[in-house]
Amino acid sequence: MSSGLYLVAGVGGTTIALPAETVEAVVRITALVPVPCAPPTIIGLATIRSRVFTLLDTALIAGEGTAQSQLMAISSIEGHGYGLALERVEDVIAIDRFGPAPAGLTSAWAQLVDGMADHQGRAILLVRPEAIVACAGTPLGAAA
Amino acid sequence: MDDLLREFVGETLDMMESVAGDLVVWEADPTDRSGLDRIFRTVHTVKGSSSFFDLPRITAVAHAAEELLDALRARRSVPAAPAVAAILAAFERIRQLTVAIAADGAEPDGDDAALIGQILSNLRGGLALAAGERGAEEQPAIPGDHDQVGPITVVPQNWRSVRLPVALLDQLMNGVSDLVLGRNEVAAQLRAAGIDPAELSAFERLSTTLAQVRAAVGQMRMVPLRQLFAPLPRLVRQLSSELGKDVRLEIEGGEVEIDREVAESLRDPIVHVLRNAIDHGIESSERRIAAGKPAQGTLRVSARQAHNRILIALEDDGGGLPLESLLSRAIADGHVAEDEAPKLTPDRIAEFVFLPGVSTAAAVTGVSGRGVGMDVVKANIEKLGGQTHVRNRPGAGVTVEFDVPMTLTIISALAVDAGGQSFAIPRSVVLEVLLASSDAVQRQSAGGAGLLRVRGRMLPLLVLEGLLGLSKTGEEADRAIILCRVGGKATVAIDVPDVRDHEELVIKPLPPLLLTLGIYSGMSLPDSGQPMLVLDVDAIAAGSILSDQGEEIPAASMAERDSELWLTCTVHHDDRCLAVPMTWIERLHDLPVAALSRIGERHVAMIDGQLVPMAVTGAIPEQGTIRVVRIGDGVRRLAIPIVDVGQMLPLDVEIPAEDALLPLIGLAQHDGAIIQLLDAPALLAETERAWPRREKGVTA
Numbered sequence: 001m002s003s004g005l006y007l008v009a010g011v012g013g014t015t016i017a018l019p020a021e022t023v024e025a026v027v028r029i030t031a032l033v034p035v036p037c038a039p040p041t042i043i044g045l046a047t048i049r050s051r052v053f054t055l056l057d058t059a060l061i062a063g064e065g066t067a068q069s070q071l072m073a074i075s076s077i078e079g080h081g082y083g084l085a086l087e088r089v090e091d092v093i094a095i096d097r098f099g100p101a102p103a104g105l106t107s108a109w110a111q112l113v114d115g116m117a118d119h120q121g122r123a124i125l126l127v128r129p130e131a132i133v134a135c136a137g138t139p140l141g142a143a144a
Numbered sequence: 145m146d147d148l149l150r151e152f153v154g155e156t157l158d159m160m161e162s163v164a165g166d167l168v169v170w171e172a173d174p175t176d177r178s179g180l181d182r183i184f185r186t187v188h189t190v191k192g193s194s195s196f197f198d199l200p201r202i203t204a205v206a207h208a209a210e211e212l213l214d215a216l217r218a219r220r221s222v223p224a225a226p227a228v229a230a231i232l233a234a235f236e237r238i239r240q241l242t243v244a245i246a247a248d249g250a251e252p253d254g255d256d257a258a259l260i261g262q263i264l265s266n267l268r269g270g271l272a273l274a275a276g277e278r279g280a281e282e283q284p285a286i287p288g289d290h291d292q293v294g295p296i297t298v299v300p301q302n303w304r305s306v307r308l309p310v311a312l313l314d315q316l317m318n319g320v321s322d323l324v325l326g327r328n329e330v331a332a333q334l335r336a337a338g339i340d341p342a343e344l345s346a347f348e349r350l351s352t353t354l355a356q357v358r359a360a361v362g363q364m365r366m367v368p369l370r371q372l373f374a375p376l377p378r379l380v381r382q383l384s385s386e387l388g389k390d391v392r393l394e395i396e397g398g399e400v401e402i403d404r405e406v407a408e409s410l411r412d413p414i415v416h417v418l419r420n421a422i423d424h425g426i427e428s429s430e431r432r433i434a435a436g437k438p439a440q441g442t443l444r445v446s447a448r449q450a451h452n453r454i455l456i457a458l459e460d461d462g463g464g465l466p467l468e469s470l471l472s473r474a475i476a477d478g479h480v481a482e483d484e485a486p487k488l489t490p491d492r493i494a495e496f497v498f499l500p501g502v503s504t505a506a507a508v509t510g511v512s513g514r515g516v517g518m519d520v521v522k523a524n525i526e527k528l529g530g531q532t533h534v535r536n537r538p539g540a541g542v543t544v545e546f547d548v549p550m551t552l553t554i555i556s557a558l559a560v561d562a563g564g565q566s567f568a569i570p571r572s573v574v575l576e577v578l579l580a581s582s583d584a585v586q587r588q589s590a591g592g593a594g595l596l597r598v599r600g601r602m603l604p605l606l607v608l609e610g611l612l613g614l615s616k617t618g619e620e621a622d623r624a625i626i627l628c629r630v631g632g633k634a635t636v637a638i639d640v641p642d643v644r645d646h647e648e649l650v651i652k653p654l655p656p657l658l659l660t661l662g663i664y665s666g667m668s669l670p671d672s673g674q675p676m677l678v679l680d681v682d683a684i685a686a687g688s689i690l691s692d693q694g695e696e697i698p699a700a701s702m703a704e705r706d707s708e709l710w711l712t713c714t715v716h717h718d719d720r721c722l723a724v725p726m727t728w729i730e731r732l733h734d735l736p737v738a739a740l741s742r743i744g745e746r747h748v749a750m751i752d753g754q755l756v757p758m759a760v761t762g763a764i765p766e767q768g769t770i771r772v773v774r775i776g777d778g779v780r781r782l783a784i785p786i787v788d789v790g791q792m793l794p795l796d797v798e799i800p801a802e803d804a805l806l807p808l809i810g811l812a813q814h815d816g817a818i819i820q821l822l823d824a825p826a827l828l829a830e831t832e833r834a835w836p837r838r839e840k841g842v843t844a
Contacts, residue, residue: 031675033675035658047669047673052669082655137656
């Protein structure tokens with residue numbers, strides 16, 4: 001995989017890297033309005049500067065159980081704005097190389113992860129926002 | 145030149161440009177199948193579009209090129225130079241013709257027989273060379289007008305239009321949307337500061353200009369369906385004469401405006417379905433007469449707008465779908481387990497026409513491939529975020545319906561509050577708002593279904609919190625009831641905790657995740673700054689009309705609930721229980737028998753100053769009043785005399801059945817009672833036949 005900048009964030013006990021070019025901003029979640037009848041992976045609609053984002057429970061989609069997240073990474077996919085709730089956001093760092101995803105991921109994670117990097121001795125999983133969005137409708141971990 | 149033809153010109157010129165490049169790339173590397181597939185698709189699109197616009201020269205050239213490409217696709221070796229040259233010559237001819245159309249609005253006269261002959265000669269000759277033989281042969285050059293073809297042909301710009309990327313238009317529209325939001329915010333702040341915005345002339349000017357710009361931007365993206373429908377009569381005439389059928393085309397609803405991009409994408413599916421209907425649906429005149437139908441077949445294309453959706457129905461009065469072949473095909477392809485087959489309703493089986501397996505003529509034996517490429521049609525509609533439905537009337541025809549979401553954008557809506565948040569109901573579906581405490585309304589409950597009686601009409605009643613799985617708050621006395629028109633025909637009542645006001649809302653499309661819930665059709669950010677979801681009243685009424693029990697409805701079960709909703713009635717004929725599909729019901733009436741008059745075997749009723757034919761369901765009482773269910777499809781109307789209404793139920797046909805008096809779809813059962821499911825469209829059609837022409841005049 002090519003070298004680039006990544007947003008490093010925590011989901012449950014796992015550290016993930018979102019490609020920086022796929023993330024428009026990381027913002028505090030405000031003006032949250034629930035969506036009745038939506039699956040639990042959709043937390044609601046959040047508004048930032050007259051744009052509305054569908055806020056997804058990243059931890060729940062990853063099968064980690066729902067988490068109280070204050071922050072979201074915003075990302076546009078096929079013209080729609082999504083917010084990916086994140087428990088903690090660490091930094092934006094350059095990662096040179098991602099290897100293949102590790103064996104033995106839970107099935108929920110396996111759908112999301114595109115690769116793994118060993119960054120200063122820490123395992124970081126590469127996750128693309130579109131994978132999170134794609135899995136939000138049919139989450140394997142949602143029942144947990 | 146009309147807009148769509150203009151788009152065709154621009155599109156075709158672009159495509160010819162890129163496809164020539166693709167061809168050269170493919171020639172250099174014949175192992176790259178994607179290039180060839182792309183070329184094939186492009187040529188196929190040009191062929192389809194040109195036949196839509198009745199451009200026979202382009203169609204013929206594209207058809208020949210397509211045949212040659214198809215043959216090349218089947219081989220896997222290096223293409224022979226003459227074959228490539230022939231295809232390039234075809235592209236050049238198409239380009240020249242398109243340039244001429246751009247100048248004159250019509251295809252120039254001329255003869256392409258030589259070119260077509262040359263293209264097709266490659267089919268018989270050496271299609272491709274074995275490796276090593278390349279370039280060893282020479283074939284006569286393509287007879288073309290090489291002398292006229294400069295490297296750059298100037299496209300006349302006399303139609304004065306420009307092509308813009310849709311993304312740029314979207315950006316403009318979003319900008320205008322945000323301006324509207326900003327304007328609303330400023331207005332709110334002015335009011336908060338004690339200034340009436342209406343008295344501020346600069347602000348008024350801003351608002352007026354913004355409204356004009358908004359309208360202009362709307363026109364940039366919107367096009368009346370009339371333009372899409374305009375070439376259809378010609379196309380139908382041409383196809384029916386080619387296939388030796390006698391077909392009449394009726395078009396309705398051309399005034400509906402839709403997104404230009406959507407209009408473009410609807411063209412091929414519409415043509416495809418019409419072609420299928422003429423080819424396989426409508427029978428020959430002799431067979432039609434033998435089946436007791438008018439010798440001339442009828443195709444009806446109708447469009448209507450149901451707030452955020454466009455519904456396009458393509459209806460034929462042919463022989464219907466070959467359900468048995470469809471079923472056996474679906475079983476053979478493993479889409480259905482054999483032991484499940486007897487449980488399938490005819491409607492389910494009809495949907496198999498969209499399976500990819502039935503896309504070739506050979507697959508559906510004996511019925512010459514009814515459903516050719518319908519999987520592609522379905523995929524195209526789904527690309528627009530839409531759905532495809534098929535309604536089969538055995539022996540009486542097929543209706544294919546495209547249900548496409550509108551992408552645009554500013555609507556007038558009613559804001560309602562529930563569970564501490566606001567939802568929007570498009571004003572276009574709202575008929576009336578009533579206070580729940582008003583004497584005019586009476587709540588009833590029958591068999592668990594909520595009903596509301598308003599001025600003699602019995603309507604299904606939905607409670608908003610129940611629909612949305614929200615807990616009820618607030619006092620009952622403040623509640624309001626909104627009467628909404630659904631599916632263009634039926635009316636439902638929605639019981640809401642509070643109605644705030646009318647608002648002009650900029651509607652943004654929902655992400656697929658939320659659209660698939662089948663409850664919302666869009667979202668908006670009103671000046672409160674709190675996102676507001678737009679309720680898809682049609683989908684709610686169709687999907688969950690019985691679920692207003694105040695319980696939480698899991699999203700999955702809402703999505704799965706696809707049984708049609710029926711109103712059961714007892715009729716005079718005997719003690720049987722008849723069910724009428726809710727979507728066809730316009731109203732219930734109690735009529736004085738004096739308002740009926742007898743004409744031959746049948747009765748007509750005077751309802752609200754209009755004459756409405758009555759269905760025959762048994763003896764009509766001598767005096768007093770009679771209760772009727774009025775059904776209609778917007779054009780034809782019919783009153784069905786009943787003893788009384790029963791309840792509203794989601795029912796599915798369990799076994800097909802026939803009846804001498806009323807056309808039925810089949811029988812269902814509920815609580816041990818057998819219910820006869822009325823075939824409303826067939827009944828309407830039958831009545832129209834019984835009351836030809838004159839009926840149209842009186843009900844128009």
